[in-house]
Amino acid sequence: MRFRDEYRDPEAARSLSEAIARLTTRPWTLMEVCGGQTHSIVRYGIDELLPGQVTLVHGPGCPVCVTPVDYVDKAIAIAGRPDTILCSFGDMLRVPGSNGDLFAAKARGADIRIVYSPLDALVVARANPGKEIVFYAVGFETTAPANAMAVYQAKREGLANFSMLASHVLVPPAMRAILSLPRNRVQGFLAAGHVCTIMGFDEYVPMAAEYSVPIVVTGFEPIDILEGVYMCVRQLEEGRAEVENQYSRSVRREGNVPAQAIMREVYRVVKRRWRGIGEIAESGLGISPAFRDYDAETRFGAVVPHEEAESECISGLVLCGEKKPTACPAFGTRCTPEHPLGVTMVSSEGACAAYYRYRGAPAAPSNPATGKMDRVPAEQGAV
Amino acid sequence: MANDESFALACPVPAPATDVVQLAQGSGGRAMERLLDTVFRPAFGNPLLDRRHDGARLDVSGPLAFTTDSYVVKPLFFPGGDIGTLAINGTVNDLAMCGARPAWLSAGFILEEGLPMETLRRVVLSMREAAAKAGVQIVTGDVKVVDRGKADGMFINTAGIGTIVSEAPIEPQQVRSGDTVILSGDIGRHGIAVMAMREGLGFESAIESDCAPVAAPVLALIDAGISLHCLRDPTRGGLASALVEIAETAGVSIEIAERDIPVREDVASACELLGLDPLHVANEGRFATFVPAAEAERALQILRAFEVSAGAAVIGRVGAGQAGRVTCRSAIGGTHVVDMLAGDQLPRIC
Amino acid sequence: MCLAVPGKVLSISGDDPVMRVARVDFGGIVKEINLAYTPEAAVGAYVLVHVGFAITVIDEAEAGRVFAHLREIADIEEELGARAEAAP
Numbered sequence: 001m002r003f004r005d006e007y008r009d010p011e012a013a014r015s016l017s018e019a020i021a022r023l024t025t026r027p028w029t030l031m032e033v034c035g036g037q038t039h040s041i042v043r044y045g046i047d048e049l050l051p052g053q054v055t056l057v058h059g060p061g062c063p064v065c066v067t068p069v070d071y072v073d074k075a076i077a078i079a080g081r082p083d084t085i086l087c088s089f090g091d092m093l094r095v096p097g098s099n100g101d102l103f104a105a106k107a108r109g110a111d112i113r114i115v116y117s118p119l120d121a122l123v124v125a126r127a128n129p130g131k132e133i134v135f136y137a138v139g140f141e142t143t144a145p146a147n148a149m150a151v152y153q154a155k156r157e158g159l160a161n162f163s164m165l166a167s168h169v170l171v172p173p174a175m176r177a178i179l180s181l182p183r184n185r186v187q188g189f190l191a192a193g194h195v196c197t198i199m200g201f202d203e204y205v206p207m208a209a210e211y212s213v214p215i216v217v218t219g220f221e222p223i224d225i226l227e228g229v230y231m232c233v234r235q236l237e238e239g240r241a242e243v244e245n246q247y248s249r250s251v252r253r254e255g256n257v258p259a260q261a262i263m264r265e266v267y268r269v270v271k272r273r274w275r276g277i278g279e280i281a282e283s284g285l286g287i288s289p290a291f292r293d294y295d296a297e298t299r300f301g302a303v304v305p306h307e308e309a310e311s312e313c314i315s316g317l318v319l320c321g322e323k324k325p326t327a328c329p330a331f332g333t334r335c336t337p338e339h340p341l342g343v344t345m346v347s348s349e350g351a352c353a354a355y356y357r358y359r360g361a362p363a364a365p366s367n368p369a370t371g372k373m374d375r376v377p378a379e380q381g382a383v
Numbered sequence: 384m385a386n387d388e389s390f391a392l393a394c395p396v397p398a399p400a401t402d403v404v405q406l407a408q409g410s411g412g413r414a415m416e417r418l419l420d421t422v423f424r425p426a427f428g429n430p431l432l433d434r435r436h437d438g439a440r441l442d443v444s445g446p447l448a449f450t451t452d453s454y455v456v457k458p459l460f461f462p463g464g465d466i467g468t469l470a471i472n473g474t475v476n477d478l479a480m481c482g483a484r485p486a487w488l489s490a491g492f493i494l495e496e497g498l499p500m501e502t503l504r505r506v507v508l509s510m511r512e513a514a515a516k517a518g519v520q521i522v523t524g525d526v527k528v529v530d531r532g533k534a535d536g537m538f539i540n541t542a543g544i545g546t547i548v549s550e551a552p553i554e555p556q557q558v559r560s561g562d563t564v565i566l567s568g569d570i571g572r573h574g575i576a577v578m579a580m581r582e583g584l585g586f587e588s589a590i591e592s593d594c595a596p597v598a599a600p601v602l603a604l605i606d607a608g609i610s611l612h613c614l615r616d617p618t619r620g621g622l623a624s625a626l627v628e629i630a631e632t633a634g635v636s637i638e639i640a641e642r643d644i645p646v647r648e649d650v651a652s653a654c655e656l657l658g659l660d661p662l663h664v665a666n667e668g669r670f671a672t673f674v675p676a677a678e679a680e681r682a683l684q685i686l687r688a689f690e691v692s693a694g695a696a697v698i699g700r701v702g703a704g705q706a707g708r709v710t711c712r713s714a715i716g717g718t719h720v721v722d723m724l725a726g727d728q729l730p731r732i733c
Numbered sequence: 734m735c736l737a738v739p740g741k742v743l744s745i746s747g748d749d750p751v752m753r754v755a756r757v758d759f760g761g762i763v764k765e766i767n768l769a770y771t772p773e774a775a776v777g778a779y780v781l782v783h784v785g786f787a788i789t790v791i792d793e794a795e796a797g798r799v800f801a802h803l804r805e806i807a808d809i810e811e812e813l814g815a816r817a818e819a820a821p
Contacts, residue, residue: 001652001760003739003779003791012803013715019806022813036735045717089784090658090729103726114730116584116657117785119767142735143732145770146786153751194735197781197789220737222715227799230806249796250737250781250789259770259788337725358719360708587756587763649761656759656782658736732736732784 003249007221008044016226017049020233027053028236029185030229031178031321033171034140034192035062035350036220042354044222054233057185057321058354060174061192063139063167064091064347065319066274071167072097074303075136078165078296079110085128086112087121088136095346118150125154125162134296137166142194144168144285145259148266151287151294165296165303166287169272171195172203173283178320179211186321188232190218190225193247198263200255204243212241219247266291273305275343277316313342318351325352332361404498409528418526422503426511427490431522439522441487443546448483450474451542459502459536461580463572463591466539467509469667472596473618474543475517479598480614480670482553482605483545485517490524490541495534502536517596519543549605555633557612562701563679564637565672567597567686568694569645570622574664575653582730584657590649595668600689604672609682613673616666623662624723625671626709637709639699639721658731662711663724673701737783739791740766742776757782 006012032038038058041047047056060066076097079086086102093103093114106112115121118135125133137147147164154162171192178184191204196217204215214235218228228246235242245251265288272284287295297303312330317323325331325344335341337353344350407414424432431439454470470490478485490510494503514521551557573592578584597616604611613633617625622644630637646654646661654661668691674682679697686695704710709721740757745768747753753768757780764785768774771787780787 001648001655001739002741003796004655007799008714010715012800015803015807019809034735043719044713044715045719046715048717049715089732091731093729094726114582116582116730116732117767119785120583139732140735142737142783142788145788146767146784149751149767149769149786156751194737194781194783194788197737222713223799227802246799248798249792252789252792256770256788258772262769357722357724360720360722585764588761590762647761652738652760652762655736655738656762656764 004221007219007223009223012223013049013226016223016230020054020226020230021051023230023233023237024051024053025237027055028187028233029055029057030188030190030232031057031059031186032190032218032225033059033061033175034195034220035065035347036194037061037190037192037218037225038351039354040220040222040225042358046222046225049226050229054229056229057324058318058351059178059321060274060277060319061140061171062319062344062347062350063143063169064095065315065343065350066169066277067092067095067138067167068273068275068305069097070303070305071138071165072101073099074300075165076100076102076105076110078134078300079105079112081132083130084111084132084134085124086110086134086136087115087124088112089138090114091347092136092138095343096340118147119153122150122153122159122162125159129161131161132299133162134300135162135164137164137168139168140171140192140195141198142192144267145198145256145263148262151266151291152262154294155291163294163296163299164287166285167272168267168285169274170269170283170285172207173280174274174277176207177277177280179207179213181320183322186213188214188236189216190228190232191215193217193219193224193251196247196251196255198256198259200253201243201245201251202253208241208243214241215243217243217245217247217251219250274319275315277319311341315342315344315350315352318344325355326359328352332356336361402500404494404496404500404503404528406496406528406530409494409526415526422500422507423524423526426507427514427521427524429520429522431487431520432524439487441522441544446547448478448481448545448547449542450477450481451540452477453538453540455535455538456577457535458577458580459506461592462576464594464667465506465509466537467506468513468594470539470541471510471513471517471519472594472667474541475519475596475598476616476670478543478545479596479601480553480616481545481547482549482601482611482614483547484602485519485543485545485598487522488514488519488541488543490521490539492524492526493534493538494526494528495536496528496531498536506537513596517598548602549611551610553611553614555613555629558629558633558635558673558701559612559675560635560701560703561676562612562673563676563697564626564639564699564701565674565679565682565686566622566644566696566698567600567670567672567692568593568668569647569650570617570666570669571646571650571654571661571664573667574621575650577665578657578730579653586653588649588653590653593666593668595691597668597670597691600686600692601670603685603689604682607681607685609678609685610675611672612675614670616670618667619665620723621661621663621665622671623660623709623721627721627723629673630709631707634706636702636704636706637699638702638704638712639709640712641714643696643698645694645696659728662721663728676700735783737781737788739779740782742774742778742780745774745776755780755787757787
């Protein structure tokens with residue numbers, strides 16, 4: 001595929017790898033913000049191509065991971081109602097709520113359908129006039145305009161049986177929250193390229209200046225990420241702290257103007273709780289008053305926040321880049337994709353899941369009785 | 384539908400009296416006899432089945448392979464096949480993976496009350512064609528009917544017996560360090576074809592399931608004296624699961640290279656769109672084999688002479704790395720571990 | 734963030750800007766994609782698609798820039814390498 005395969009070229013990767021090695025004279029800690037970038041790094045083994053002094057830590061750019069458990073519970077509650085169809089992206093189906101996940105709810109008989117696009121949920125609504133259709137909308141700024149369009153079209157059409165349960169989060173406030181942590185060790189950012197495709201990158205300029213961190217808007221293919229690392233390290237080595245755009249084939253400074261216009265109409269900025277991090281002011285998008293009739297919280301009641309139970313899960317520390325998944329004592333033993341303790345292991349974008357899948361569980365010794373490797377037995381994992 | 388003349392003329396299965404499956408047809412009485420006589424026996428007819436006994440009497444000597452599988456695919460019909468072709472080829476292929484010549488199958492049907500008779504006839508005909516193509520006979524079977532809502536249309540179980548042709552055992556325990564891993568063709572077609580259909584993804588695409596029997600190339604390898612250390616068909620869970628199971632059971636390290644794994648461009652694109660990894664997507668007409676490195680070239684030549692394995696390629700080797708592990712060298716040179724997934728892959732947006 | 738895949742616009746239909754759609758070819762798979770957020774997209778253009786929406790038209794000139802930059806880096810490498818060899 002054009003505009004994809006050439007960014008996976010091994011020669012170009014080697015060339016960038018060598019260039020980064022030459023450039024680096026001191027240790028640097030960079031954070032890639034987006035879960036899609038984390039996935040790419042781990043899947044392609046990109047960190048193996050970096051010199052030891054460059055450390056990549058993984059950021060909170062996984063909307064599935066940071067969605068508060070109360071939204072998951074609300075979605076499950078709505079799906080369990082009679083004559084109701086819940087439409088969702090596949091990513092959300094295995095995220096644990098307080099009592100199981102949407103997948104389990106589906107097994108119990110709830111009508112839950114996976115959709116590829118928010119507009120598919122409108123198709124379901126039109127085809128089922130006697131039922132309530134709720135679209136469970138989770139995402140960052142990348143997905144927010146698409147989700148907004150579903151609500152926008154529903155209102156235009158007067159599609160009365162459609163509403164959206166929206167839990168959108170914004171990236172820049174999360175980055176600021178991380179930078180404000182007294183124990184923050186992130187020195188440079190690879191900003192989320194598709195979020196910036198929608199929003200542009202103006203909002204990063206004051207952040208780079210205030211915290212004196214280079215921010216490089218970066219894409220997702222291996223060559224993009226390597227070039228982003230190169231540009232970020234070069235700034236650090238040269239003592240600069242600016243915003244640069246590696247992903248210029250997709251990102252323009254002003255972003256996607258028509259998308260931002262629809263977002264302004266359909267959403268309003270609200271405070272949001274980030275699972276594992278806590279409340280961040282003005283870090284989310286709720287549905288605006290003009291569209292409140294299409295807000296599932298209007299129809300089915302507001303989501304009630306509640307405190308999460310204490311557990312040994314350290315996903316909050318992983319999401320802020322403080323700890324790597326492998327530093328967690330439960331990683332790969334009590335916490336596995338089959339029995340996740342927290343969201344960073346559930347979501348395929350979560351750093352813990354990415355590490356488990358592409359780096360493997362900690363090596364198990366051979367069973368002396370059978371002489372074979374035993375898989376971690378399911379009973380050992382706590383849910 | 385019951386009086387569809389053109390269908391009756393074209394096919395040996397005469398139209399039965401009812402147009403949907405009814406509970407009575409599973410109860411062992413006259414209704415069931417009528418169903419067997421009008422749908423199943425005409426389609427599967429062979430001397431053993433026609434004896435109408437509780438079981439088939441087989442006259443065999445020598446080691447046998449015996450396997451069973453149940454088929455619950457949804458939707459029942461998909462591009463490139465249906466539950467019937469899957470049921471035949473799945474069991475034929477499992478026998479082939481044991482180094483056996485597939486010969487006799489049983490077919491057990493659990494039908495949902497209300498299943499259109501037309502659907503049943505189509506599936507039964509598919510099975511007849513698939514059995515003929517694979518050179519096997521369906522010699523015994525069973526039908527039950529369950530209440531509406533209890534069977535997703537229909538479930539099929541097939542068990543199969545084959546005569547073992549290979550002298551040496553073919554199993555993970557025979558895999559040796561230095562062995563070459565050969566894959567018989569491109570991966571990902573079946574899973575994508577079924578998912579696209581089931582989830583209504585609205586693709587305009589030509590992706591069809593690769594569902595097909597693979598016994599012929601396997602028997603050719605055995606016939607040519609190739610030392611087949613292990614055979615495995617990458618069905619549910621994809622190539623990743625098949626290789627991980629072998630690595631763990633055999634306690635060996637398997638190393639594969641992304642750029643060597645054949646994936647058709649449109650299948651790769653569909654996977655990209657859905658956020659799926661082709662390594663975890665099901666295949667129904669493919670197999671992996673482990674052979675000594677010195678025999679790999681000859682094995683490839685033999686495989687490429689058959690249509691179903693024309694795309695055979697070397698994808699990796701059994702190496703000296705961590706035992707029980709499968710690692711993949713990515714397109715850009717970094718490595719990652721290949722593992723089985725916790726459950727089925729779901730399409731993702733993130 | 735989020736999975737966005739490049740594809741080529743084969744044909745466009747719809748007058749209403751919000752309902753304007755394109756048939757987009759992703760290496761052999763063709764799917765209908767909403768163009769509400771890329772009103773400038775024309776037949777033959779490459780778009781980046783996320784959850785059924787084109788979120789940007791790919792700037793082909795900028796796409797090449799990555800490789801020009803790489804060649805620059807490679808030239809610098811060569812020069813540095815040559816200097817290192819020449820040094821006593």
